[in-house]
Amino acid sequence: MEKFETLTGIAAPMPLVNIDTDMIIPKIFLKTIKRSGLGANLFDEMRFDRQGNEIADFVLNQTQYRETQILVAGDNFGCGSSREHAPWALADFGIKVVISTSFADIFYNNCFKNGMLPIVMPQEVVDVLMKDAEHGSNARMVVNLEEQTVTSSDGEVFSFEVDSFKKHCLLEGLDDIGLTMEKAASIDAFEAGAAQARPWV
Amino acid sequence: MSPKTLYDKIWDAHVAHEADDGTCLLYIDRHLVHEVTSPQAFEGLRMAGRKVRAPDRTIAVPDHNVPTTAGRENPEAMTEDSRVQVAALDRNAKDFGIHYYPVSDIRQGIVHIVGPEQGWTLPGMTVVCGDSHTATHGAFGALAHGIGTSEVEHVLATQTLIQKKSKNMKVEITGKLRPGVTAKDITLSVIGETGTAGGTGYVIEYCGEAIRDLSMEGRMTVCNMAIEGGARAGLIAPDETTFEYVKGRPHAPKGAQFEAALAWWKTLYSDDDAHWDKVITIRGEDIEPVVTWGTSPEDVLPISALVPSPEDFEGGKVEAAKRALDYMGLEPGQKLSDIEIDTVFIGSCTNGRIEDLRAAAEILKGKKIAVKRAMVVPGSGLVRAQAEEEGIADVFRDAGFEWRLAGCSMCLAMNPDQLTEYERCAATSNRNFEGRQGYKGRTHLVSPAMAAAAAVTGKLTDVREMM
Numbered sequence: 232m233e234k235f236e237t238l239t240g241i242a243a244p245m246p247l248v249n250i251d252t253d254m255i256i257p258k259i260f261l262k263t264i265k266r267s268g269l270g271a272n273l274f275d276e277m278r279f280d281r282q283g284n285e286i287a288d289f290v291l292n293q294t295q296y297r298e299t300q301i302l303v304a305g306d307n308f309g310c311g312s313s314r315e316h317a318p319w320a321l322a323d324f325g326i327k328v329v330i331s332t333s334f335a336d337i338f339y340n341n342c343f344k345n346g347m348l349p350i351v352m353p354q355e356v357v358d359v360l361m362k363d364a365e366h367g368s369n370a371r372m373v374v375n376l377e378e379q380t381v382t383s384s385d386g387e388v389f390s391f392e393v394d395s396f397k398k399h400c401l402l403e404g405l406d407d408i409g410l411t412m413e414k415a416a417s418i419d420a421f422e423a424g425a426a427q428a429r430p431w432v
Numbered sequence: 433m434s435p436k437t438l439y440d441k442i443w444d445a446h447v448a449h450e451a452d453d454g455t456c457l458l459y460i461d462r463h464l465v466h467e468v469t470s471p472q473a474f475e476g477l478r479m480a481g482r483k484v485r486a487p488d489r490t491i492a493v494p495d496h497n498v499p500t501t502a503g504r505e506n507p508e509a510m511t512e513d514s515r516v517q518v519a520a521l522d523r524n525a526k527d528f529g530i531h532y533y534p535v536s537d538i539r540q541g542i543v544h545i546v547g548p549e550q551g552w553t554l555p556g557m558t559v560v561c562g563d564s565h566t567a568t569h570g571a572f573g574a575l576a577h578g579i580g581t582s583e584v585e586h587v588l589a590t591q592t593l594i595q596k597k598s599k600n601m602k603v604e605i606t607g608k609l610r611p612g613v614t615a616k617d618i619t620l621s622v623i624g625e626t627g628t629a630g631g632t633g634y635v636i637e638y639c640g641e642a643i644r645d646l647s648m649e650g651r652m653t654v655c656n657m658a659i660e661g662g663a664r665a666g667l668i669a670p671d672e673t674t675f676e677y678v679k680g681r682p683h684a685p686k687g688a689q690f691e692a693a694l695a696w697w698k699t700l701y702s703d704d705d706a707h708w709d710k711v712i713t714i715r716g717e718d719i720e721p722v723v724t725w726g727t728s729p730e731d732v733l734p735i736s737a738l739v740p741s742p743e744d745f746e747g748g749k750v751e752a753a754k755r756a757l758d759y760m761g762l763e764p765g766q767k768l769s770d771i772e773i774d775t776v777f778i779g780s781c782t783n784g785r786i787e788d789l790r791a792a793a794e795i796l797k798g799k800k801i802a803v804k805r806a807m808v809v810p811g812s813g814l815v816r817a818q819a820e821e822e823g824i825a826d827v828f829r830d831a832g833f834e835w836r837l838a839g840c841s842m843c844l845a846m847n848p849d850q851l852t853e854y855e856r857c858a859a860t861s862n863r864n865f866e867g868r869q870g871y872k873g874r875t876h877l878v879s880p881a882m883a884a885a886a887a888v889t890g891k892l893t894d895v896r897e898m899m
């Protein structure tokens with residue numbers, strides 16, 4: 232996995248609450264057996280009309296937001312299905328950070344597995360950053376994972392919380408499976424014990 | 433020993449490793465796999481030269497993207513993308529030596545229906561699947577998590593899931609349900625109360641007399657939608673109803689093994705003085721048959737209510753409600769029971785079990801549909817066979833329903849079973865998101881009995897008027 236370095240990028244505002252995984256990537260695009268290429272259909276039903284033409288007022292279609300790397304979004308972002316296609320599509324488009332007051336659980340976890348950082352901030356801070364994001368490409372935010380801060384375009388600094396293990400993996404670009412396999416002895420021991428205690432399983 | 437919740441007990445019995453910061457490796461007893469969220473995981477294993485650690489704990493079944501029309505065993509009958517995904521699952525199941533129910537097998541069906549039916553899901557287990565409605569299995573008192581594809585790969589390779597413990601939430605439904613009120617109405621009403629993010633960070637245990645009174649089918653319906661309330665899992669403590677259901681299933685323990693298992697299962701309940709981080713209590717008598725009016729499962733109201741106005745809400749929900757009403761083509765103040773329906777869909781892992789079909793058939797007996805189309809998609813081949821045997825299939829056919837083969841079908845509309853633009857559907861599934869059942873399709877979530885009532889009258893209808 233790629234390491235998460237400090238990110239300086241354009242932030243786009245998406246104030247809608249409950250943006251679900253069907254909006255992020257409609258299921259007709261889940262038919263692939265690959266991970267890549269989904270960015271082209273990110274937010275497909277909001278971004279394109281039925282003929283495949285861009286809907287001009289959708290935020291990511293506006294000139295100043297084409298290079299968006301950070302989303303500032305409404306409450307409960309990523310609710311709905313467990314499909315990892317949602318973070319894959321965001322990442323493939325180039326979005327590496329989503330900031331919201333809350334995230335759906337599975338989506339939140341899925342982000343970290345794909346080198347992305349979901350950031351939970353209190354409503355007041357999201358409000359400030361949402362305003363900032365409305366300034367388009369003039370407003371570059373800085374996300375520093377090491378320091379756990381987001382800096383708005385006018386230099387205001389906000390800190391955020393992140394699980395230390397998840398942070399470590401993201402910073403180092405560590406692969407979960409490799410890490411877990413180092414603990415194979417514990418798993419073996421557990422399995423042997425469980426076979427005694429619950430042989431019917 | 434300090435008092436524990438049911439969740440605490442199952443959790444403690446499955447921690448294979450705990451790091452200093454509380455991150456655990458949770459050992460997984462059953463891993464269910466389907467064709468849509470697994471190909472990339474198997475691809476990852478192959479690329480890294482890894483094996484499936486516990487193939488005999490891994491069960492695969494294609495369901496999300498399979499056709500539900502006759503003759504589907506013939507690959508020609510499938511769309512190109514279904515064919516590719518199903519062929520990938522066929523091959524992965526074979527190459528990695530895992531249990532498999534192909535579409536040609538009568539036991540094939542929706543993964544969350546097949547698991548319990550075959551006795552793979554048992555009390556006290558940890559169960560995962562690359563699908564958010566894995567919560568369904570919590571009905572057995574099993575800790576069941578929906579996971580993403582990276583986690584699918586992680587479980588395949590290590591038989592563990594990296595987890596931190598969630599908080600405990602108790603949802604108690606007291607007393608008795610009124611006639612015409614079902615498990616679906618319970619679970620939707622709970623989400624109406626808590627919102628779709630109300631359970632975030634929690635594992636919910638459902639309890640109380642109204643839950644105890646439910647069959648296993650009803651309990652699965654309740655737990656199925658725990659995820660729609662944002663929870664990481666839903667649980668119901670196992671009891672005689674559970675043990676009765678499990679006994680004799682193909683993969684359930686037998687004889688002395690069953691007795692040993694039973695002794696442990698009987699310890700799986702929350703201790704009286706266990707600590708709860710959040711408690712919600714709803715009176716069973718207060719629950720009415722409900723429908724959703726919007727595009728989030730929390731947009732739920734009793735069938736007797738009126739379509740709300742965006743001004744009834746606060747904060748970000750005002751905009752969301754405006755957008756939802758616009759998408760759904762509804763006006764504030766309209767009676768929910770005046771909304772005309774084009775299509776009825778009965779099926780899904782929420783309501784695709786035999787009891788659901790019976791409840792719908794009860795209402796449909798001797799009647800004809802007044803909607804443009806209506807379909808029943810049984811949750812598994814075995815549910816379908818049983819319904820044929822009980823004569824329920826004929827009730828559906830005579831009423832004018834299409835009688836399909838098992839799969840997810842119009843619940844997520846990946847296969848050709850889709851709504852067209854602005855088509856309005858009363859559905860027994862679990863999600864009413866924009867586009868969920870087809871581009872610009874409009875979904876109202878209801879119970880099977882309410883779906884049947886809508887099919888007969890052509891509009892959303894209070895099923896109690898037909899009983």
Ligand code: SF4
Nearest residue numbers: 565780781840843844
């Ligand atoms: S029936 Fe619907 S909710 Fe259930 S597993 Fe299939 S797609 Fe998911």
